[in-house]
Amino acid sequence: MIRVITYGTFDLLHYGHIRLLERARALGDYLIVGVTGDDFDKSRGKINVQQSLMERVEAVRATGLADEIIIEEYEGQKIDDIRRYHIDIFTVGSDWKGKFDYLSAYCKVVYLDRTEGISSSEIRSHQREIRLGMVGMPEDLLKFHKESSFVNGVKTAGICTEGPAEELPEAFRGLPCVTQSYQELLEQSDALYILSHPSRHYEQVRAALEAGRHVLCEAPAALTAKQCRELFALAREKGCILMEGIKTAYSTAYYRLLLLAKSGQIGKIVSVDATCTRLAEDRSSGPEQLNRSWNSLCDWGPTAMLPVFQLLGTEWKEKQIISHFSDADPAYDVFSRINFVYPEATASIKVGKGVKAEGDLIVSGTRGYIYVPAPWWKTDYFEIRYENPAENRRYFYQLDGEGIRYEIVAFLKSIEKGRSSSYVEEEVSEAIAGVMEDFYSRRDTRTI
Ligand code: C2G
Numbered sequence: 317m318i319r320v321i322t323y324g325t326f327d328l329l330h331y332g333h334i335r336l337l338e339r340a341r342a343l344g345d346y347l348i349v350g351v352t353g354d355d356f357d358k359s360r361g362k363i364n365v366q367q368s369l370m371e372r373v374e375a376v377r378a379t380g381l382a383d384e385i386i387i388e389e390y391e392g393q394k395i396d397d398i399r400r401y402h403i404d405i406f407t408v409g410s411d412w413k414g415k416f417d418y419l420s421a422y423c424k425v426v427y428l429d430r431t432e433g434i435s436s437s438e439i440r441s442h443q444r445e446i447r448l449g450m451v452g453m454p455e456d457l458l459k460f461h462k463e464s465s466f467v468n469g470v471k472t473a474g475i476c477t478e479g480p481a482e483e484l485p486e487a488f489r490g491l492p493c494v495t496q497s498y499q500e501l502l503e504q505s506d507a508l509y510i511l512s513h514p515s516r517h518y519e520q521v522r523a524a525l526e527a528g529r530h531v532l533c534e535a536p537a538a539l540t541a542k543q544c545r546e547l548f549a550l551a552r553e554k555g556c557i558l559m560e561g562i563k564t565a566y567s568t569a570y571y572r573l574l575l576l577a578k579s580g581q582i583g584k585i586v587s588v589d590a591t592c593t594r595l596a597e598d599r600s601s602g603p604e605q606l607n608r609s610w611n612s613l614c615d616w617g618p619t620a621m622l623p624v625f626q627l628l629g630t631e632w633k634e635k636q637i638i639s640h641f642s643d644a645d646p647a648y649d650v651f652s653r654i655n656f657v658y659p660e661a662t663a664s665i666k667v668g669k670g671v672k673a674e675g676d677l678i679v680s681g682t683r684g685y686i687y688v689p690a691p692w693w694k695t696d697y698f699e700i701r702y703e704n705p706a707e708n709r710r711y712f713y714q715l716d717g718e719g720i721r722y723e724i725v726a727f728l729k730s731i732e733k734g735r736s737s738s739y740v741e742e743e744v745s746e747a748i749a750g751v752m753e754d755f756y757s758r759r760d761t762r763t764i
Pocket residue numbers: 323324325326327332333336352407408409410411412429430431432433434435436
């Protein structure tokens with residue numbers, strides 16, 4: 317009996333895939349199909365696969381061509397599979413010609429002609445491309461603009477900026493719309509990415525939603541809990557997606573850490589402590605600039621509060637904000653610490669722009685703790701540590717683009733499906749806005 321194996325993502329299964337499977341099957345008597353797992357696809361740069369692993373497996377099963385379906389989860393697995401399943405022939409489309417010659421040390425390698433004129437990317441690109449308008453300081457928007465180029469189905473339509481067009485970074489020149497008018501940008505866009513000063517978020521998000529545009533707004537999306545609720549209600553009313561942007565939520569390591577903590581790996585969670593600081597203020601810091609730049613709590617607060625609220629919830633009993641303000645600008649906190657007291661747990665965040673501290677995250681539990689080294693907000697690594705070091709576990713997950721490109725993928729998916737796939741829950745956004753409100757009105761706040 318000749319045993320054949322082939323691999324693929326098989327997203328939006330099409331005629332090209334089916335022809336490949338038919339010919340693969342005809343090469344032998346028994347066909348095993350390896351469908352790539354979501355993580356493996358991510359790590360090899362395929363980030364906007366549309367269907368879930370289950371859907372893709374089901375589609376391959378439904379062809380009736382596979383005798384067995386397995387999941388491809390890691391680099392190098394093909395050698396393992398070929399040995400384990402006693403494979404005689406490995407086959408794949410000719411777009412991979414030469415790439416798998418190394419497998420001929422284990423079995424015969426056959427490249428089958430790829431079917432011309434059809435591909436998953438092409439099917440995906442027929443779905444309408446989202447025109448993304450961006451608002452904010454051009455140099456701040458560069459990273460997001462660059463990351464969006466890794467995602468199919470979206471293109472930067474324009475930028476709304478206060479500065480003169482001649483001073484725009486190279487990457488933005490030649491965009492269909494470069495304007496100082498927010499209204500004009502709205503007209504040219506299907507969806508907005510807002511990275512303007514937080515004091516302007518509410519009005520800008522509101523105007524975009526009123527105009528029926530989808531919005532991804534960098535956190536904090538609003539500076540009071542009421543305004544935040546209002547915006548989400550408006551989004552629902554208008555049938556638009558509103559997502560609050562916190563890129564860390566989309567880092568695989570962070571997301572896995574949440575799941576491990578919630579599944580009881582460190583026992584009951586008793587404390588969450590997160591620190592985020594940066595020393596250098598990127599731009600010149602005259603009083604004028606200070607006014608326009610994000611203070612510590614706006615800049616870092618949402619990220620630092622994210623693990624607190626996602627692990628302990630938003631029903632704290634007490635909170636204290638301790639802030640140290642800049643002499644040049646009484647609204648600019650150079651450093652803030654917030655303590656939260658829950659019925660059976662506690663949390664603290666420390667944020668600073670102009671003060672430096674170890675930027676780690678520690679989640680303490682009754683059986684052990686999770687330690688994420690600095691800078692925890694863009695990490696690919698964490699440890700679960702126990703009293704007995706022999707039981708410690710280390711976890712690595714590749715992080716591309718600091719999470720931003722996965723955030724964009726989630727935004728597009730939400731738009732397409734008509735319901736939010738955000739990793740930042742609405743109640744978390746509301747709690748963040750509530751803390752901002754208390755900070756600006758000096759409730760529960762001490763200044764030092
Ligand atoms: N294919 C084809 N004709 C097309 C499109 C795809 O013959 N028009 C083949 C591919 O060459 C591949 C299989 O169908 O053999 C699955 O294609 P994809 O889902 O795009 O998967 P791919 O990324 O090529 O995965 O490590 C090798 C990969 O697992 C193959």
